[in-house]
Amino acid sequence: MDSLIKKLKEEIIDQLNLEGMTPEDINEKEPLFGEGLGLDSIDALELTLLLERGYGIKLENPQEGKKIFASVETMAKYIEENRK
Amino acid sequence: MSIFINAAQAISPQQTFLKDQLPGELVKYDGIMQCILPDFKNYFSAIELRRMSRIIKFSSATAQECINEAGTNKMDAIITGTGLGCLEDTEKFLNKMLDTDEGLLTPTTFIQSTHNTLGGKIALTNNCNEYNITYAHKTVSFESALLDASLLIKEGEKNILVGGIDEITEENYNLRKHINQWKEEPFSNLDIYNSKNSGCKAGEGAAYFMVSSNKTDNSYAELKMTDIYYKLKNPSLLAENFKNNLKSKTGMSLNDIDFVLFGFNGDVKSDSYYHQIKDTLFKDQDHGYFKHYCGEYDTSASFGLWVATRIIKNNYIPDNILIEKRKRKNINNILLFNQENNENHSFIVLSKC
Numbered sequence: 134m135d136s137l138i139k140k141l142k143e144e145i146i147d148q149l150n151l152e153g154m155t156p157e158d159i160n161e162k163e164p165l166f167g168e169g170l171g172l173d174s175i176d177a178l179e180l181t182l183l184l185e186r187g188y189g190i191k192l193e194n195p196q197e198g199k200k201i202f203a204s205v206e207t208m209a210k211y212i213e214e215n216r217k
Numbered sequence: 218m219s220i221f222i223n224a225a226q227a228i229s230p231q232q233t234f235l236k237d238q239l240p241g242e243l244v245k246y247d248g249i250m251q252c253i254l255p256d257f258k259n260y261f262s263a264i265e266l267r268r269m270s271r272i273i274k275f276s277s278a279t280a281q282e283c284i285n286e287a288g289t290n291k292m293d294a295i296i297t298g299t300g301l302g303c304l305e306d307t308e309k310f311l312n313k314m315l316d317t318d319e320g321l322l323t324p325t326t327f328i329q330s331t332h333n334t335l336g337g338k339i340a341l342t343n344n345c346n347e348y349n350i351t352y353a354h355k356t357v358s359f360e361s362a363l364l365d366a367s368l369l370i371k372e373g374e375k376n377i378l379v380g381g382i383d384e385i386t387e388e389n390y391n392l393r394k395h396i397n398q399w400k401e402e403p404f405s406n407l408d409i410y411n412s413k414n415s416g417c418k419a420g421e422g423a424a425y426f427m428v429s430s431n432k433t434d435n436s437y438a439e440l441k442m443t444d445i446y447y448k449l450k451n452p453s454l455l456a457e458n459f460k461n462n463l464k465s466k467t468g469m470s471l472n473d474i475d476f477v478l479f480g481f482n483g484d485v486k487s488d489s490y491y492h493q494i495k496d497t498l499f500k501d502q503d504h505g506y507f508k509h510y511c512g513e514y515d516t517s518a519s520f521g522l523w524v525a526t527r528i529i530k531n532n533y534i535p536d537n538i539l540i541e542k543r544k545r546k547n548i549n550n551i552l553l554f555n556q557e558n559n560e561n562h563s564f565i566v567l568s569k570c
Contacts, residue, residue: 148323150267171264178324186321 137209145205148183149176161205169204177202184208188216220370220440221570224287224427227523228252228275229511230406230420235282239527239535243510247403249390250420250512270306270329272384272423273338279423280339280380286435287427293374294348295336296366298358298381300515302332302351305386335382356555357445359424359519360563364443366428373430380425381519385512390419400483406509409483410540417482420512424519426526437526438567441467441550446562452493459498459564467566474502474566475545476534478525480555481506482513487558494554495540502552503545505538518555518563525551525567532569 142156145165149172163169166177180202184190190212192198201211228234230250231243244253252275257266260278269277276297284290301307306329313322328334333351340349348369352361359381366377393399400416409418428440444462449455463469477499479491495504505528511520528534529551534543549569556562 150325151263152267153263175268175324175328182321182323186317 134209134213137212138205141205141209141212144183144187145180148179159205161209164204165202180208184212188212190215218371218430219432220367221429221432221436222426222438222440222526222567223376223429223431223433223436224283225424225437225523225526226279226283226286227422227424227520228254228279229422229424229520231510233510233523234279237527238531238533239524239538241535241537243407243537246406246418246512249385249387250406250418251385252421252423268325268329269338270303272303272305272382273329273334275384276335276380276382276423277338277342279382280378280425281342283380283425283427284343284378287376287429289376290343290345292343292345292347292376292378292427294350294366294369294377295339295345296348296350296352296362296377296379297333297336298352298354298360298362298379298516298519299332299335300353300355300358300383301389302353303329303334304384304389306330308386308388335380339378356515356518356557356561357563359516359522360443360445360555360565363428363440363522363565364445367440367443370428370430375431376427376429378425379428380423381516382423383421383514383516385419385421385514393419404483406512409509410481410506412483412488413485415484415486417484417487417513418508420508420514420517422511422514422517422520424516424523426522432570436570438529438551439570440565441469441568442564442566444564448560449562452490452497455562456494456498462564463566469550469566471498472501474499474550474552475548476503476505476528476550477552477554478521478528478538479504479506479540480508480517480521482508482557484558487556490556490559491554499552501544503534503543503548504540505534506540507538509537518553518565521553521555522565522567525553525565529567529569
């Protein structure tokens with residue numbers, strides 16, 4: 134799980150162009166949207182594509198996104214449970 | 218109705234950003250000419266920067282400094298000209314389309330790949346909900362924007378931000394190498410006027426101007442005329458048209474022009490038109506050129522206009538711009554003449570104000 138969290142942080146930094154940030158700057162328990170990293174709806178689309186492209190997980194129900202993308206930790210947990 | 222240029226800023230491959238004067242010494246490039254960039258952290262937050270590609274950053278910073286110089290962000294219009302728009306993101310987006318077999322495309326590069334992202338970003342930053350349009354008319358994109366701004370001023374608008382912006386990417390540079398568009402490397406930008414073969418230097422830049430119906434103490438010049446001709450059979454026809462339009466639009470004769478700033482780019486085919494015009498129509502004027510500063514790109518005339526604003530305001534032409542010894546003492550009227558291979562001829566006339 135720890136290595137997945139670290140990989141996910143690196144992928145988020147790369148995918149969302151979080152210039153000047155390192156994985157250590159992201160707290161896996163902090164919210165990704167609103168507070169914490171302060172991501173927005175376009176980022177949500179980018180993260181959805183990251184799940185699909187990187188882990189073969191297609192989000193069928195957009196309503197699930199809110200729970201899955203709550204934090205890096207919830208994302209990692211969802212990937213572990215659903216990756217193909 | 219008179220039109221004044223009240224602010225002018227440019228980011229280019231030379232030290233031009235926030236400079237009142239033209240540089241005495243030029244940076245030499247043997248290959249691609251890319252802009253000297255400021256620290257963008259001084260202009261945008263980290264959150265903003267992550268969605269901004271290189272061209273959006275240097276365009277927005279130039280526009281912001283132009284707005285600051287003008288002392289007002291109450292603009293009646295934002296008009297941009299760009300030949301190829303946000304090229305880096307267009308390439309990223311198209312490559313992703315190929316890589317993913319047209320599936321799983323990310324939104325950010327698509328959003329940023331459109332030409333009007335540049336003008337849109339300025340509008341968002343300055344809460345400007347007024348007329349916002351982008352001209353993508355190849356090598357007269359900027360001139361088309363300037364013409365539109367002039368018409369709007371004549372219709373009663375007060376302050377209009379006009380810009381010319383283009384970027385060069387390595388991928389685009391390499392693609393255009395295949396059609397022999399560029400000089401074979403190494404070839405110095407400082408040698409373009411004396412070049413005797415084909416090809417030009419690849420360049421890029423952003424230049425923004427606040428054009429206004431009101432003259433201020435800081436106005437650079439009066440914009441007297443912007444004329445565009447697509448293609449003409451021979452230089453004498455071009456000369457005739459220009460002469461007539463100059464008279465009818467400004468009341469000036471050819472002899473009133475003191476200095477002509479040409480778009481010589483080092484490609485003999487393209488430059489031969491400048492030579493013919495220079496040695497016939499304007500043999501009594503002072504002559505200069507500017508593309509050794511910025512390289513060739515679709516909106517390079519916008520940089521030429523920035524150069525002209527510095528020359529007319531300071532009444533000084535540096536040696537690195539002049540083609541031969543000065544004949545005239547004062548520079549009251551400048552003509553900027555740009556074209557590419559006898560297509561898209563543009564004439565912009567500035568007068569001292």
